[in-house]
Amino acid sequence: MSPDPIVLVRPVLPALEKLRAALDEVLRSGVLTNDGSRVRAFEALLSARLGIPELAVCGSGTTAIQLACNALRLDGEVIVPAAAFPAVSQGVWHARCTPVTVDVDPSFLTLCPEAAQAAITERTTGILAVHTFGCPADIDALWTVARNAGVPLIFDAATCWGITYRDRPLLSYGDVSTLSLHSMKLTHSVEGGAVMSTVREVADAVRRLRNFGVGVEGAWTAGTNARMSELHAAVGAVVLGEADNEIRRRIRVRDWYLEGLRHLEWIQPVPFRPGAWPNVASMAVRLTPDGPVNAPALCAELMRYGIHARAYFTGRYRPRGLATAGPTPVADELGTRIVCLPFWGGLKENDVLRVVDAIDRIGTRRTLAVGLARRRALP
Template identity: 60%
Template sequence: MTAPHDDPIVVVRPLLPAWQTLGPALGEVIESQVLTNDGPRVRRLEALLSAGIGRADVAVTGSGTVAIQLACAALGLRGEVIVPAAAFPAVAQAVLRAGATPVAVDIEDTYLTADPDAVAAAVTSRTCAILPVHTFGCPADVTALQAVAASAGVPLVCDAAPGWGVYYQGRPLLSYGDVATLSLHATKLTHAIEGGAVVGNTREVAAAVRRLRNFGTGPGGALSAGTNGRMSELHAAVGAAVLAEAPAEITRRRAVRALYRQALAGIDWLRLCAFRPGAGPNVAALAVRLAPDAPVDAERLCDALQPRGIHARAYFGGRYRIARLAAAGPAPRADEAARRIVCLPFWGGLRESQIARIADTLRMIARTPALAG
């Protein structure tokens, strides 16, 4: 067993402003003694997000998972929600907690997003919504999916968890769909340490989400779909400070991606995952696709990198895949993604020497039969 490296390279290092900026913002919250319950900093963060997306109907939540759950609850979804078979488990879990039933369909091979043909084939009288995921910030085929949703008479709810700063066809990615959700978790480009947001595009949902996130309390009594889904004032203060740093982080991540492209160019058994034309910048994650004849699959690659101090994630398989999720049919492309898609370390402060170390380690793994076997 190889000893752990003394300088680990994690999957993502959270963006945090300098303490000279963050300290006073947190100090103001403490001095105000207003710590939660939809305080002024929560409302300010909602206004900042609204301005950045160009949509007025925005409500923040305690997490991105809760954002999906409360979006479904605000729409009153009862029945089956079509979701991609290759997605982070939070998507299906949130649908279940909202009282609906997730039904998985296969994905597009190139962009790893819900296949519109598979979605259309899965629509039944029980379908109450279509919930695609903008996988690793790559837009789903929203034009085709919106047409399917309109034909079925159900809302299109887009999970844009890592989509802040990404544009598609000249519009913020979060502006697509009847409703969209955002994660503000520390692993995302912009974050509040923990948090999420629901964006109403064609449906007004923010007011309903604000009620639901506060146990559903209001006129006539508490709603059964309510929960404690609030964001604290401290988290909102962090979110506003981080949001101001997002443009600079996007610039840094674009440079890091360019360095990766150069460093990985000579490794013929993997390549960067494609990004849908008309979308960008591609700054949410560094996802690679392993070739069918690669010396390792996704799980074995992550296992081989770990003891060498490099953290990677195979988000579509292994411990991340939900067992016994209802499916509309076989999902061979999602199964293949579980075997072939890996996210390598990616954040704006990643150094060129660290990227070179990752590339060198990948080459070493391919040359080592005991690791590749």
Template identity: 35%
Template sequence: MIPITKPFMPPIEEYQKFLEGIWEREYLTNNGPLVQELEVRLKEYLGVNNLLYVSNGTIALQIAIKALGLKGEIITTPFSYVATTSSIVWEGCEPVFVDIDPDTLNIDPELIETAITERTTGILATHVFGNPCDIDAIKKIANKHGLKVIYDASHCFGTTYKDRSVFSYGDISTTSFHATKLFHTIEGGAVFTDDDELNYRMRRMRNFGHAGFEQFDGVGINGKNSEFHAAMGIVNLNYIDSIFEKRKQQSLFYEKHLHRPEFQMITIQPNCDFNYAYFPVIFESEQVMLKVNRSLVNKGIVPRRYFYPSLGTLDYVINGNNPLADDISSRILCLPLYYELSEAEQELICQIILSEKKE
């Protein structure tokens, strides 16, 4: 079978060395030495001022919303993974959807302003598939209306925007280090901010609000991660350059072989160094996409409908008018992309897609 993705698995001996250290120290979680080492190494690698390693990308979003004290309405995108919307609702806020740019698939900044009301407190935008939003336009609108900006940068490990890590933009950026992501720690995530005071608050929040053994400073949750997860991150970080290179070559292969007007590919932000995290293809219609999907599945190849359904259709939100997101999410398919995917396998995938098109 060729799945949509496979987690990167480093040599087992390298992970085992870290296990021996964990057994010696008998220190499994609660901001242990490996968590601290991972944070230092990631900060250096990404060139960011603050980074807090948390248990997953969903808790990262929830901590970000809580730390900024967002209430009322949060303007967001209907084209993202469900966690972007569900975190808003989980934190007691209302998602207000704004349609997307059909080329980048990111939230359309021109539509944000029309959706602002006196109840709007923030914007939660996703850099979809690792492709940065129009960060400058969003910042301008947020400043004008006194809104906070959170970026869901779950797909963005390694992406830079104007020569800086994309994680360094917005009041807070969040990411996911889930096993399906290009850089992973099995489960995991992080929050990023340049505001030291906000970082302090989120550090407390991640650990139940503890400010000492018997002291608390504000409400908190269990957002910590373990030494086992951090160890996987430290080992995987040693392989990150070859992971990026593989992804890039595989994406260029798909691009070259599927270069046809009937297959739309996303337009990458001009000011960014892209990480090739996903390879989405937008087909002419849902019917064509379903036909291609069926043929691939029949041959043991499993692409995924990222992102489907459009989030405005969830049963716990008020649906806005998002014709572009609804349309694109009905006919998009992400093709398999992972470290071990071979050129022969990619060739087979392209052949099946192209032969479906001929019929």
């Protein structure tokens, strides 16, 4: 009998009785949506936990980006990283702005400040950087670029719940920050997102925008239906109570990976910027250029062992037809070098050993195959 598959991530699910009690309360109230009391209560919980008073939830992390751009009244080009999940540029497009891609830093995979500076034009109305795989972007340098250009700095912090940087929540940086509350994230509401700020009044604008832009003087044209339901908010409030335990579990899983991968010279964990902790968003690794296998091939081979992995910077995940400000060689190469391995708090040490053993076997087999092919090619 083949072993059970090891999935990329499994949702954090509290005890069934806790979820049932929360959902029963919503159903008994008869209020399922339309910015009800549980949505506001969930916002208050998130705000208190982060220490960020300006916070509003919405339907997804993608709409959070859209609503953030709209709340800031952006109406031109927005600089974004060339290596990012498609939701980043899609959120900008839905806000009726034009995403312009620039290259990323080769070490931390975040938006390159020099590339962003070079891309600034009179049409630039914002910079949207990503804390890639939970690793902080170069906040100081990007802040300087944004301030010199007179445009707001937005951080897509989709995966950054629980991560601190310089003793502050990573979500508290920038003019505005956005969070995903999708079920695959460390804390979630099944589907959802949030927009927050420590320096801008954005929460009320986001609440209006998410509700079709409706107001006493009429509806804003940028409004949409991006509300979170009462059911999602109720689940989110319960899941939030599991966040600290999930963080502790993920730290343990990461330690198992670091120990297991230590002997493989051709695969290394993507570094985390100093001053940030803990690294619990994902288990991203980089494959060396001369290694036995590239990222898409490794993911395909791992599937044969029943192990799910993702090469998020491959062509499959890169949006087409975006404007580019200059060459993006680093981002272009990442599609062949970066892999996210299975990572969630419920993994056992034997699961991690199984992933590492499969990687080792794949690398050894590929190395032997290449060596044999070279010998056969000799005259």
